[in-house]
Amino acid sequence: MTEHTTNTGRTEQTGHAGRSGHAGGPGHAPGGADAYEVVVVGGGAAGLSAALVLGRARRRTLVVDAGEPRNAPAAHMQGYLSRDGMSPAEFLATGREEIARYGVELVRDRVVDATRDGGFAVALAGGRTVRARQLVVATGLKDELPPVEGLAERFGRDVLHCPYCHGWEVRDQAFGVLATSPMSVHQALMVTQWSKDVKLFLHTVGEAELSDEDLRRLAAAGVDVVPGEVAALVVEDDRLTGVRLAGGGTAADGTVHARQVLFVAPRAVPRTGLLARLGAETTETPFGRYPVVDGRGLTTVPGLWAAGNASGFAEQVVNAASRGYRAGAAINGELLTADLDAAVRV
Ligand SMILES: Cc1cc2nc3c(=O)[nH]c(=O)nc-3n(C[C@H](O)[C@H](O)[C@H](O)COP(=O)(O)OP(=O)(O)OC[C@H]3O[C@@H](n4cnc5c(N)ncnc54)[C@H](O)[C@@H]3O)c2cc1C
Incomplete structure (x- = not known):
């Protein structure tokens, strides 16, 4: 024994x-x-x-x-x-x-x-x-998550990394994809299988880093490309409701984009x-x-x-x-x- x-x-x-x-x-x-x-x-x-x-x-x-x-x-x-x-x-x-x-x-x-x-x-x-x-x-x-205010707390709920794990459950909702490398383009294209309302937040990726082919594919898939750094997630009643861009008088002007789900690549x-x-x-x-x-x-x-x-x-x-x-x-x-x-x- x-x-x-x-x-x-x-x-x-x-x-x-x-x-x-x-x-x-x-x-x-x-x-x-x-x-x-x-x-x-x-x-x-x-x-x-x-x-x-x-x-x-x-x-x-x-x-x-x-x-x-x-x-x-x-x-x-x-x-x-x-x-x-x-x-x-x-x-x-x-x-x-x-x-x-x-x-x-x-x-x-x-x-x-x-x-x-x-x-x-x-x-x-x-x-x-x-x-x-x-x-x-x-x-x-x-999983090391991007250091965006409010993001870690939502991981596995409405901040997601894998459409195969969670895509069906959030289908047809308003998706954001947080770009942390040019490979995030692939993630943005992939998640269009689960929703046609997808915004790619370029965040730490410069517009110049996207190839012409990336841009053509994103346009063909109907993905809206949003330049500028993401500052924080907006959460109301314990649900993600938006993604707030950083301020600073640039294209990233503190605008809140209404989103229900944010895909990230830890x-x-x-x-x-x-x-x-x-x-x-x-x-x-x-x-x-x-x-x-x-x-x-x-x-x-x-x-x-x-x-x-x-x-x-x-x-x-x-x-x-x-x-x-x-x-x-x-x-x-x-x-x-x-x-x-x-x-x-x-
Ligand atoms: C938010 C989220 C949701 C997911 N949802 C799905 C899903 O719906 N479907 C799906 O198929 N996959 C999903 N995945 C992926 C899934 O988590 C992994 O595929 C799975 O956990 C891998 O199993 P594993 O045994 O390799 O590792 P783990 O499940 O991570 O297990 C590793 C274990 O080892 C232990 N450990 C680590 N170091 C030590 C040590 N030194 N000594 C002793 N113990 C140690 C850990 O504590 C842990 O218990 C999800 C992942 C995440 C992050």
Whole structure:
């Protein structure tokens, strides 16, 4: 029996029903109570999916989760077949129940360091150090929002980043798009699929930065281009009602443009500190710096895996879950092969 703390804050005793590891079989993780075959850092869709397949494969698995999933600001999770519209909190609570059925342990804590020592030694903020033969980093990413007054408070409500996540729910409303790079043109064109009333606020992007092709496409899509910096959002009765431009006697003259929804492009900062510390290679992409992984999620460091938003930008919940599952299944295969090879050598 193993003691662990659940995400409800309770401490429970959990058996590892049916697992061969405790008898010293193929699932055995040598090294005592704090030794696991797999430690998963992050208990979002990616981490829980990896844990589910590993638990069902009878691998002694620990999930360490700080409990701050990326989509926490949103009331609903859209676009996950059979889970469309479920709350993110309910989705994760269901996942935690599912992994517990297979004896996977989950602690609410934060991994603060990890070192390689044949396997991995993983340090938790709470003071515990656990050992793992294989380590999965499913820590997600942080959305850095443009510093516009009133914007952060509305994120996930009527300040949105992804039309696939929220477009249907706000269809045909008055949209704004806050430009923070010339790539925002693409976002403005994209959201016209959900509303024909779209204004592109150039904000920090100069008019000269838009190409002739951009301008032709924006005109063809009926997008109104508004030069000038955005100063603040106007919120009434807890709803976005407008976008106020900065003053200063220029084209940006403090005018308020009535808008119900504002699309933004947060800077995605993947939480890859642990991967970097362990020596995993990263590569620059148009969406930020991400770890180099193979099709299964294995990084350039043996035994070290990445899944979900920590491994790639355009990972909706269903993709993150899929990546986690794929990594979990691959890890089980790796452990099996390693143990069989070791047995042959003996
Ligand atoms: C506002 C908003 C709304 C969204 N809506 C949708 C939607 O409707 N549909 C959709 O498909 N996608 C949506 N997304 C995208 C969705 O949030 C991601 O696809 C999904 O969360 C990625 O899952 P993940 O497991 O990779 O990361 P996350 O869900 O972010 O989970 C990562 C977990 O790791 C934990 N963690 C991080 N560092 C550590 C550490 N050092 N130690 C321990 N734990 C750690 C975090 O606390 C977190 O619990 C939305 C995103 C945002 C921002």
